[in-house]
Amino acid sequence: MDRLLVDCPACGGLAVIVAEEDAGTEAIGWGSARHHAPRRLTCTACFHQRRAARQALADPTMGLPLRLRGETRHGTLFAINEAHLGYIEDYVRDPLRRETVEPGGIRNRSVASRLPRWVKAAKHRDEVLKLIERMRARLR
Ligand SMILES: [Zn+2]
Structure with missing residues (x-):
């Protein structure tokens, strides 16, 4: 990170x-x-x-907007880098991983704990996955 x-x-x-x-x-x-x-x-x-x-260094982004950001009617999702976006995607795609204690699980869980509630809502799953796809396009 x-x-x-x-x-x-x-x-x-x-x-x-x-x-x-x-x-x-x-x-x-x-x-x-x-x-x-x-x-x-x-x-x-x-x-x-x-x-x-x-x-x-009070501001780690040097006052610049994070590249990986996505707006929805619910709010804005931010990811600091590709790996972070990947964790968010894994989490949203497979809710069972919320309880995992396998390697990587703790990391996923701490990422998840900082996610806005609307991102974690099952009813927003497809919408959030589409949003992540749009955010990933900003890497190119
Ligand atoms: Zn430039």
Whole structure:
């Protein structure tokens, strides 16, 4: 989860924000020491680059909108990257995984706990899966 996809501030294309390797911090993900490491944005379309120093990190997306977002009449769904969107899709597609304790299950469960209620509602399943498909199209 140390990879955020956002809209490029220069061209509106797909840009990637990653935490830079930083002596003294461990690669243990968001919410940990690495959360405070400097970040670098690189656009996959125009190669625009931007760097955020330690002080500017209250906002992990550098003030840019998350690339993977989808609007519905119920609300907006956000995913920070491809893997996160994949977890959400797995969860919505197969509700039985909600109770799983297999490898990956805990991760799925913590992702699920942060999902809006409308995303988890069984009656919205098809609508949410279509939304995820539309969001995935924003990766290209
Ligand atoms: Zn760009």
